[in-house]
Amino acid sequence: MAKRATAEKRPRRERGSLNPEDIIDGAFELAEQVSLDNLSMPMLGKHLDVGVTSIYWYFRKKDDLLNAMTDRALERYATFVSPFVQARDWRESLRRHARTMRSTFLTHPILCDLILIRSALSPRAAQMGAKQTEKVIANLVEAGLTLEQAVDTYSAVQLHVHGAVVLQRLYDKNKESESGATAYYENLTISPETTPLLAEAGAKGLHSGAPDDHNFEYGLDRILEYTERLIADRAAHKPRAGKSATKTSAPRREPKDTTPARR
Amino acid sequence: MAKRATAEKRPRRERGSLNPEDIIDGAFELAEQVSLDNLSMPMLGKHLDVGVTSIYWYFRKKDDLLNAMTDRALERYATFVSPFVQARDWRESLRRHARTMRSTFLTHPILCDLILIRSALSPRAAQMGAKQTEKVIANLVEAGLTLEQAVDTYSAVQLHVHGAVVLQRLYDKNKESESGATAYYENLTISPETTPLLAEAGAKGLHSGAPDDHNFEYGLDRILEYTERLIADRAAHKPRAGKSATKTSAPRREPKDTTPARR
DNA sequence: ACCTGAACACCGTTCAAGT
DNA sequence: ACCTGAACACCGTTCAAGT
Numbered sequence: 001m002a003k004r005a006t007a008e009k010r011p012r013r014e015r016g017s018l019n020p021e022d023i024i025d026g027a028f029e030l031a032e033q034v035s036l037d038n039l040s041m042p043m044l045g046k047h048l049d050v051g052v053t054s055i056y057w058y059f060r061k062k063d064d065l066l067n068a069m070t071d072r073a074l075e076r077y078a079t080f081v082s083p084f085v086q087a088r089d090w091r092e093s094l095r096r097h098a099r100t101m102r103s104t105f106l107t108h109p110i111l112c113d114l115i116l117i118r119s120a121l122s123p124r125a126a127q128m129g130a131k132q133t134e135k136v137i138a139n140l141v142e143a144g145l146t147l148e149q150a151v152d153t154y155s156a157v158q159l160h161v162h163g164a165v166v167l168q169r170l171y172d173k174n175k176e177s178e179s180g181a182t183a184y185y186e187n188l189t190i191s192p193e194t195t196p197l198l199a200e201a202g203a204k205g206l207h208s209g210a211p212d213d214h215n216f217e218y219g220l221d222r223i224l225e226y227t228e229r230l231i232a233d234r235a236a237h238k239p240r241a242g243k244s245a246t247k248t249s250a251p252r253r254e255p256k257d258t259t260p261a262r263r
Numbered sequence: 264m265a266k267r268a269t270a271e272k273r274p275r276r277e278r279g280s281l282n283p284e285d286i287i288d289g290a291f292e293l294a295e296q297v298s299l300d301n302l303s304m305p306m307l308g309k310h311l312d313v314g315v316t317s318i319y320w321y322f323r324k325k326d327d328l329l330n331a332m333t334d335r336a337l338e339r340y341a342t343f344v345s346p347f348v349q350a351r352d353w354r355e356s357l358r359r360h361a362r363t364m365r366s367t368f369l370t371h372p373i374l375c376d377l378i379l380i381r382s383a384l385s386p387r388a389a390q391m392g393a394k395q396t397e398k399v400i401a402n403l404v405e406a407g408l409t410l411e412q413a414v415d416t417y418s419a420v421q422l423h424v425h426g427a428v429v430l431q432r433l434y435d436k437n438k439e440s441e442s443g444a445t446a447y448y449e450n451l452t453i454s455p456e457t458t459p460l461l462a463e464a465g466a467k468g469l470h471s472g473a474p475d476d477h478n479f480e481y482g483l484d485r486i487l488e489y490t491e492r493l494i495a496d497r498a499a500h501k502p503r504a505g506k507s508a509t510k511t512s513a514p515r516r517e518p519k520d521t522t523p524a525r526r
Numbered sequence: 527a528c529c530t531g532a533a534c535a536c537c538g539t540t541c542a543a544g545t
Numbered sequence: 546a547c548c549t550g551a552a553c554a555c556c557g558t559t560c561a562a563g564t
Contacts, residue, residue, distance in 0.1 A: 012545080015547060040537060051549045053539085062538065120433035121472060127453065133471060134458040147460060151469045156482050158472030163426015170383035170429070190390065195397040197410060206414045208396060209384060209421030219419050222485040275564080278528060303556060314530045316558085325557065530563070537556070544549070 010049060018050060020058045024068050028110065031069075036113040037173070066118060073114040074128040080104040082132065090143040091224055097136060098157050098220055105165040112169045116162055144231040153230075156223045164219070167211040273312060281313060283321045287331050291373065294332075299376040300436070329381060336377040337391040343367040344395065353406040354487055360399060361420050361483055368428040375432045379425055407494040416493075419486045427482070430474040 026048045031039045041062055045052035059065040081100055087093045105112040115125055126133075133154065140150035192199035201208070209215070289311045294302045304325055308315035322328040344363055350356045368375040378388055389396075396417065403413035455462035464471070472478070 013548065015545085018548080041539085042537070053541095053550075054548050056539070057547065060539090116430075117433055118437070120430065120437040122437065126471065130453060130458045130461055134461050137460050137464075141460065147464055148467070148469065150460075151464045151471060152478075152481055155470070155472050155478050156485065159427060159430070159474055159478050159482060160423070162430055162472065163474070164422060166429055166433070167379075167383065167422070167425055170380055174381070174383040174385065190393060195393045197400050197404065197413075198393055198397050201400075201410055201414045204411070206411065207418070208389065208414055209418050209425065211422055211426070215415075215418050215422050218415055219422060219482070219486070222419065222489050223482070225489065226485050276529065278564090281529080304558085305556070316531075316560095317529050319558070320528065323558090528564085530561105532560090532562100534559080535557090538554090540553080541551090542549105543551100545547085 013050060013054070018048070018054060018058070020068065023048065023055060023058055023065070024072060027065060027069055028072070031110050035173075036110055036118075066114070070114045070119050070125075071128075073111045074125055076108075077104060077111050077115060078128065078132065080108075086139075090139050091228060093139060094136065094153075094157065094227075095220060095224060098161050101158075101161045102165055102216065105161075106168060109169060109172070112165055116166050117169065121162065140227070144234050145227070146234075149227075149230055153223065153227045157220070160216075160219050160223065164211040164216045171211065276313060276317070281311070281317060281321070283331065286311065286318055286321055286328070287335055290328060290332055291335070294373050299373055299381075329377070333377045333382050333388075334391075336374045337388055339371075340367060340374050340378060341392065341395065343371075349402075353402050354491060356402060357399065357416075357420065357490075358483065358487060361424050364421075364424045365428055365479065368424075369431060372432060372435070375428055379429050380432065384425065403490070407497050408490070409497075412490075412493055416486065416490045420483070423479075423482050423486065427474040427479045434474065 023044075027039065027044055030044055030047045034043070041055060042052050045055060048055075055065070059068065081097070081104055087096060105116065115121075119125060136154055137147070137150045140153055141147060145153065190199050190202050198208075207214075286307070290302065290307055293307055293310045297306070304318060305315050308318060311318075318328070322331065344360070344367055350359060368379065378384075382388060399417055400410070400413045403416055404410060408416065453462050453465050461471070470477075
């Protein structure tokens, strides 16, 4: 503001000095500093030392730039997740794979914002991860599952990972934006009179429904455990049985009895 | 625009003609028409036939208004989810409860946007749903689970429901915003040469990782099934056993072997 | 005490130029 | 062919009034 008087006008950039790659690079740099949500075209212009409108020659809409960023994000994500070392058994492989996906998204929020939140598992994303997915599913088939069982299993793992990651991310976003403010309602009290069980659980440090490590592992275990049972059953040449309490949970794609909700 | 010449100036509103409740009502009406993301203060002013700035007398920031809306959303959500009729067994009760939560969010996207996406399972939300949660957990304890097992079970259900709902919602949002546009990359081809299994699965109509009915029910089944096993084991007074392949998946809160990720 | 318009800083985007 | 500033419509928010 004090500099306003000596306002230095940035010299005009030369002709070939700007290109899409550099713009995307800069966009990622900036997003890492201010988060994807706060990334604006004017800011990006300043960051690149370019007139704002110059960016629009390469990307006609901000959306186009974000799409380009998403492509890059998918590539990066693939390099993080790809080298999933084959463990001794399929189970440990799949578990590690799931954990790798999760921790990659958690430690690189921009990837999460672009891939999961902004473009929400778009067909485009599915295509880019196809080779990965193929490999995992091949592993499961080799371990003894039918193709359908393998797809179901991996779908369940993906849904679980993506869900837990996105919820965690949304929670973090929300938390940082309301920190400093009056926190919207200071402290919550779980009264032991009306809700004794919750109060007791709270005292023991149990946390209901949070997308944390414990709940993540719990859900993952449930999926893997069932898969193991499927494999064991098929190995025993019983098409499907379930030792205890598998009656109502057929892995088959049948018209469900009372499935609700649209689509 | 043709009316610009005859520009009619809205008469000044009387004194008591505006109040927080009406503003929130109007905000919900408007959000239902244009979605929460497109809800703006100027639009809301017009919708209420009020000067924009008048709203700021009752809500000093847009965020405050959204918080008030969230409180209302939580109340509404509770009325939708509350009358969950006790089914014959705990299992059917919990399954229905999960489905009700999901379909409520899916048919009322604004509730999802406010409760799950914007304020992401805030402590505040947890407090409002406390009585509900208490009841469900009490049911599970009565069915034979320990408190810890009950909390774990319900946590898993909540994480599953919230994750599936949010992913679905994000997908829908993304889809409607890119419809009309060139769809960012026309059609995806899953080549049978590089990914034969996926191609075969695709031909059979299998869909990997989508938060749809099938994958939702699959994950839900995995959780309920394990819960049933826990109950059966405890009924047989074996502290925990697991007929087949429960070895690595202890329901206990132990220091996990190689748990990754922060927090 | 409540309601209001003018005004500000910011955003995404368009357009008519400059080189 | 590439880069640019002025300008527009929109947003959230503040402020100095009006009643």
